[in-house]
Amino acid sequence: MGRERIYLFDTTLRDGAQTNGVDFTLSDKVVVAKMLDxxxxxxxxxxxxxANPTDTELFAEDRGMHTTFTAFGMTRRPGRSTSNDPGLAxxxxxxxxxxxxxxxxxxxxxxxxLETTEEExxxxxxxxVKAAKDKGREVLVDCEHFFDGYKAxxxxxxxxxxxxxxxGARWVVLCDTNGxxxxxxxxxxxxxxTNVIPGDHLGIHxxxxxxxxxxxxxxxVRAGARQIQGTLNGIGERCxxxxxxxxxxxxxxxxxxxxxxxxHVSDDQLKALAAASRKLDDMLNRAPNRHAPYVGDSAFATxxxxxxxxxxxxxxxxxxxxxxxxGNRRRVLVSDQGGRSNLLAELERIxxxxxxxxxxxxxxxxxxxEREALGYAYEGADASFELLARRVLGKVPDYFDVExxxxxxxxxxxxxxxxxxxxxxxxxVKVDGETLISAGEGNGPVNALxxxxxxxxxxxxxxxxxxxxxxxxxxxxxxxxxxxxxxxIESEDERGxxxxxxxxxxxxxxxxxxALMDSIVFKLVRSGATx
Ligand SMILES: [Zn+2]
Numbered sequence: 417m418g419r420e421r422i423y424l425f426d427t428t429l430r431d432g433a434q435t436n437g438v439d440f441t442l443s444d445k446v447v448v449a450k451m452l453d454x455x456x457x458x459x460x461x462x463x464x465x466x467a468n469p470t471d472t473e474l475f476a477e478d479r480g481m482h483t484t485f486t487a488f489g490m491t492r493r494p495g496r497s498t499s500n501d502p503g504l505a506x507x508x509x510x511x512x513x514x515x516x517x518x519x520x521x522x523x524x525x526x527x528x529x530l531e532t533t534e535e536e537x538x539x540x541x542x543x544x545v546k547a548a549k550d551k552g553r554e555v556l557v558d559c560e561h562f563f564d565g566y567k568a569x570x571x572x573x574x575x576x577x578x579x580x581x582x583x584g585a586r587w588v589v590l591c592d593t594n595g596x597x598x599x600x601x602x603x604x605x606x607x608x609x610t611n612v613i614p615g616d617h618l619g620i621h622x623x624x625x626x627x628x629x630x631x632x633x634x635x636x637v638r639a640g641a642r643q644i645q646g647t648l649n650g651i652g653e654r655c656x657x658x659x660x661x662x663x664x665x666x667x668x669x670x671x672x673x674x675x676x677x678x679x680h681v682s683d684d685q686l687k688a689l690a691a692a693s694r695k696l697d698d699m700l701n702r703a704p705n706r707h708a709p710y711v712g713d714s715a716f717a718t719x720x721x722x723x724x725x726x727x728x729x730x731x732x733x734x735x736x737x738x739x740x741x742x743g744n745r746r747r748v749l750v751s752d753q754g755g756r757s758n759l760l761a762e763l764e765r766i767x768x769x770x771x772x773x774x775x776x777x778x779x780x781x782x783x784x785x786e787r788e789a790l791g792y793a794y795e796g797a798d799a800s801f802e803l804l805a806r807r808v809l810g811k812v813p814d815y816f817d818v819e820x821x822x823x824x825x826x827x828x829x830x831x832x833x834x835x836x837x838x839x840x841x842x843x844x845v846k847v848d849g850e851t852l853i854s855a856g857e858g859n860g861p862v863n864a865l866x867x868x869x870x871x872x873x874x875x876x877x878x879x880x881x882x883x884x885x886x887x888x889x890x891x892x893x894x895x896x897x898x899x900x901x902x903x904x905i906e907s908e909d910e911r912g913x914x915x916x917x918x919x920x921x922x923x924x925x926x927x928x929x930x931a932l933m934d935s936i937v938f939k940l941v942r943s944g945a946t947x
Contacts, residue, residue: 422637422667422677425459425556425589425619425645426452426660427652428696430488433463434653437700442470444699446479451692452648453481456681457660459556459643461486461516466506475510484554487512491519491544491557494532498547508547514554516589517544521576522565534572538579545583555580556587558621558645563590563597566605574612581613587643588613592632595625595655599635606639615640622658624650629658634666637673648696649708661693665710669737683741690743703887706796710742717747717795725757747795756781766802770809780808790920791893791900797918799907799938800931806941813947815876815940818933819851820844821868823861823925839864847874862888862928869932879943880936882910890924898922905931909939 429445432438440448445462452460460483463471467489475487489507492498507515519541520526526537541557548555557580559565559573566573577588590606597605602620609618620636620643622629633644650659667673668686690711697704706713716739718727726733731746739746748761759781763770770777783804784794794801806812821843830836841864842855852874856867870880887906892899901924908914915938919930 419678420616420642420676422673422679423458423587423619423643424660424664424679424681425461425486425643426457426647427461427488427621427645427657428452428647430461430463431645431653431657432647432651435651435656436653438651440470442473445470445474447699448648448696449479449481449483449485451695453483454685455664455688455692456679456685457483458680459484459486459514461488462512464488465510465512466503472506475512478511484513485511486514486516486556488516488518488558491517491540492547494530494536494540498543504544504547508551508553512553514556514586515548515551516556516558517541517548517580518558518560519544519576519580520561520565521559521573521591522561523569523572525561525565526572534575538575541576541579542583545580545585549584555585556589556619557585558589558591560591561593563592563601563605564594566608567601570608574609577609578612581617586617587619588617589619589621589643589645590636590641591621592623592629593621595623595629597622597632598626599628599631602632603635603639606636606641610640616642619643619645620658621645623652624655624657624659627655629656630662630666633658633663634673637677649693649705651696651700661689661711662709664689665737665742669741686741687743698886703889710737711744713747713796715739715744728757728761747798759784762801763805766798766805768802768805768809768811774809776809780805783808787920791902792918792920793902793904794918796904797916797931797934799915800917800934803917803934803938803941812937812941813945815937815945815947816845816847816873818843818845818869821865821929823865825861841865841868843868843871845869845873847876850874861925862932865925865929866932870936873936876940876945879940879945883936883939884908885935886914888928890927893920901927903927903931905935907935907939909942913942 433440449460449462462474465472465475465487479485487507487510492501492504498504520530520537523534526534545555559577562573580588618641620633620641622632646658646660646663649661650656664681667679693711694704723734748758823841825839827837839858839861845852852872854868854871856864856871858864858867886908889904891902893902900920900922903919904916906914906916917931917934919927921927
């Protein structure tokens, strides 16, 4: 028997755009759509033309992608004809390969939300599908509230699905709109629907309100559905949509699925998954979820010493798939629970060649343990760890010396009588025997210090011009008797490479300064700068 095809439908730009705090610009949408296209996603739903200017503009021109670029919209309004519905006209004029209609499939929703009759709703589905087909579009119908509707009135829910299918919709998508359906229910209901509509015309659209959107999507595939709708990183309103970043590797790497099904995502495209997940977070200015399955920083991280030494012998001992297959990597965490083997593994990973019996290894281990007791967290700050290791092993040049810095925060009335807080920093740096003084202004003391520090580093300036801070996190810890502040700074360079540094002190400016310094020195080491 031949392998069956599963189609992936991404709705990051439509349903994902409903997420609290997410607001895509037109250029964001184009970038995300092209990234999804590059990943091999079959359908990319760009938005709802006519609903807002961004989406209207997105569909105003042909975006030239391989994917089936899809516009979302409503079926014709009750009581109108398809030729007399401006919303439908806009949708049908959109430069899209496919149209995805949302239609009610629950008698309760038809009565209460749509305020029309069951028969008129069916007619609206039929007419809208035909109108889009006549325009030469591929048609999908999202059957909203399908599972809840089916539980209350299976005949009517099926009648809606069948109206879409019989009128020529390529896909009838069963939606768990409120997200409350459980995997065994999804499997049972989808299986029942396959008696009426062939599985290779059925899709699943799951929401994550019981944290089972991924499980529900896979349950639907087991029952016969052959299209999965979801979003990157599972973004979406409330608790989110089914997370394609988890679904794709599961379909590709888990035998139950990979033996039976093909998806359009190649092995090479799969390797770009972690970067794609990361890129979306960056664009939304969100800190990535370290514990995200497959792609998170911690997804292949091991802490306990005994696990780490086994992993070095054979990674399969504690890994369910190879991290490289999704573009992630193995991390062996340096921590007070680990020992020598962790440390050696981590040094090997960052490419530092050391003799296992080097006496300095024991010193480095001591140093790491002491610092972690003070509040440093090296597992979240690999760049600071690498610098510490290089320093103990004598491999960091003395690039420059900050002789003095001064930070000043002032609150006053500005020229238009508004109360403002301004921070200023002055930094005195010695580079090559020469003293350089720079001043910087910022919206806060750390920002001002950062600006001043990076303004003039003499001959090193060219290495740090492309450096920017992308995240700044502060935690107050109780280490011993007094509270200390831990600062984690994430930086990025002109090539998009990022790294994290840490600083710890009772004083937040000191802690930030350490992390800033580590970030700059790390960049100089990376760039191969010499003293
Ligand atoms: Zn949805």
